Amino acid sequence: MARRVIDEPSEEIVASAKKDRAERRGPFSRLATFVRQVVAELKKVVTPTRKELLNYTGVVLVFVIIMMAIVSLCDWVFGLGVVWAFGNGSGS
Incomplete structure (x- = not known):
């Protein structure tokens, strides 16, 4: 049976892209992203x-x-x- 080849970027490419994207963002954009992520994590909390x-x-x-x-x-x-x-x- 033939293997399926999936076109997924390697981990190095993904890490490099994330680094480049983070460097281009301003401090307020990074702060807003952080706050959105915190709120998303708090919604997962089960009392x-x-x-x-x-x-x-x-x-x-x-x-x-x-x-x-x-x-x-x-x-x-x-x-x-x-x-x-x-x-x-x-x-x-």
Whole structure:
């Protein structure tokens, strides 16, 4: 079976054309393009439902509590190691 050859420009040609086009645009045109792109991206945002928001909040809180426990445990273990290695600081 014969392969279909598609006349598409190479990536280098496309990148060069975009660069040339960007250089010809003025600062206000580039600012307007940026604002249009931001608005287009914001239209894609989907706000979570109340149930999803509560679920996400619960997951974050559980993760933070677990991480606090791990850090506290490490701090306690390292504290014991320091006391064992250097003493408790009292005495002569």
